[in-house]
Amino acid sequence: MFSRRSLIASLPALGLGAGARAQAPAPSAPLVGRFDIVRNRPWTSVFIQGQGPFRFLIDTGAGVAVIDPELAARLRLPRLESVQLQGATAERTVEMFGGRDIVIAESLRQRGQVAFAGGNAGGDFDGILPGGLFTGANVEIDFAALEFRIYTGAAPDRAGYTRLPLVAPPPGRRDDRLVVRVRLDGRPVALMVDTGGTGSVLLSGEYVGKNKLWDRYPKWAAGQGQGIMDAFNLRLVRAQSLELGPTRFSRPVVHLTDPFNPPGDGGDGVLGMDVLRRFTLSTDPAGKALWLKPNGAVGEPFRYNRAGIEANFAGGRCDIRSVQPDGPGARAGVRVGDLVPAVTTGREMARFEWFLSEEPGATVAFDLQRDGVTAPVKIVLAELL
Numbered sequence: 001m002f003s004r005r006s007l008i009a010s011l012p013a014l015g016l017g018a019g020a021r022a023q024a025p026a027p028s029a030p031l032v033g034r035f036d037i038v039r040n041r042p043w044t045s046v047f048i049q050g051q052g053p054f055r056f057l058i059d060t061g062a063g064v065a066v067i068d069p070e071l072a073a074r075l076r077l078p079r080l081e082s083v084q085l086q087g088a089t090a091e092r093t094v095e096m097f098g099g100r101d102i103v104i105a106e107s108l109r110q111r112g113q114v115a116f117a118g119g120n121a122g123g124d125f126d127g128i129l130p131g132g133l134f135t136g137a138n139v140e141i142d143f144a145a146l147e148f149r150i151y152t153g154a155a156p157d158r159a160g161y162t163r164l165p166l167v168a169p170p171p172g173r174r175d176d177r178l179v180v181r182v183r184l185d186g187r188p189v190a191l192m193v194d195t196g197g198t199g200s201v202l203l204s205g206e207y208v209g210k211n212k213l214w215d216r217y218p219k220w221a222a223g224q225g226q227g228i229m230d231a232f233n234l235r236l237v238r239a240q241s242l243e244l245g246p247t248r249f250s251r252p253v254v255h256l257t258d259p260f261n262p263p264g265d266g267g268d269g270v271l272g273m274d275v276l277r278r279f280t281l282s283t284d285p286a287g288k289a290l291w292l293k294p295n296g297a298v299g300e301p302f303r304y305n306r307a308g309i310e311a312n313f314a315g316g317r318c319d320i321r322s323v324q325p326d327g328p329g330a331r332a333g334v335r336v337g338d339l340v341p342a343v344t345t346g347r348e349m350a351r352f353e354w355f356l357s358e359e360p361g362a363t364v365a366f367d368l369q370r371d372g373v374t375a376p377v378k379i380v381l382a383e384l385l
Helices: 070-075 205-210 344-354
Strands: 032-033 037-038 042-047 051-058 066-068 080-088 091-099 102-104 109-110 114-118 127-129 138-142 147-151 162-165 179-184 185-191 201-203 223-224 231-238 240-245 247-250 255-259 269-271 279-284 290-293 309-314 317-323 361-372 373-381
Touching: 032 205, 042 127, 066 070, 070 091, 080 201, 201 361, 205 255, 223 309, 247 255, 269 309
Parallel strands: 051 127, 066 114, 185 269, 201 255
Antiparallel strands: 032 147, 037 042, 042 051, 042 102, 066 127, 080 091, 091 114, 102 109, 138 147, 138 279, 162 290, 179 185, 179 240, 201 269, 223 231, 231 255, 240 247, 279 290, 309 317, 361 373
8 A cells, every 4th residue: 555645734833844952963963863664654753742752654745744633632732723634635624733842753852832733644653744854954864774864064975875856846836845856667757755655656647647557557456545535546567667866676666546536636646665765865955956875775676465455444344355366365265355353453454464565475374254254364475567
């Protein structure tokens, strides 16, 4: 499942950027924060009003901080006002909460009020940190070392990096998100850098329709994307190549959004963590650029669901919504409507989906329930694209 984050709020998140205080480093040393990665999504610890730590997703595609409403209630955060948020799939009115004395990654401290939108950050997380935290200064996000470094003085040494100019937002629109131009199958495409997305490349329905890509690939697998507001249909295909400067990937997995029922997002698409985790990212707001340096993960295979089954999670239960004919799941006896009794929470659902994206030849085993009878099943994952 690929997750896109694109939020616009009338009440901005305050202080998560240039105004944030931190433990004083040496004059030329960066402010360093640690993070971890769970199922291709980076997160860091956040303390709110002396309580925590809580797990917050680092999401360069988000325009506002988000907190789980249940956590906001436990912390007794005051409600500020209701606002309209625009997600990839729909608009929704949400409550905004105010929090004070926020500590991020045990190094960044904000004593002024920070505004959080109440919303679901996914089963693994308590909230979302917005992209503005990383776009207002020179920041390195090092996925190999699992740390981000904020340079308050001179820019870091970018020897060995490749410079990608940022694509300017439309006239009259202020946008802190990082959009870069890459080449997909030799064609330039402008993609938003989205650490909140687990997949590789997600092309918008608008771009897919305009370039007649939906039926171009004879071999594809059905998929489902999940926005902040709602789910949407995808096709997973293999492109011939993806180029980020001199770094070239052969046969990357690309997610095509349904052009006949698009979720309503604009732009060409997003560049997700299954590509980004292979680099160190260095933001350069003054130079209007993003710099990239490959790390040791650059040659690893792309992940996607290789089981030939799609599951749906709602109301605390997980059921199989589709089974690819003659696919690995079908050969193992999986049927539409079967239940996965071990999956009862959003976090367990995320683990289950990740479980199905191992390399070809891996065997995944779990229990299925059908007509009240529970039995084990083993699926040998295979290359479907």
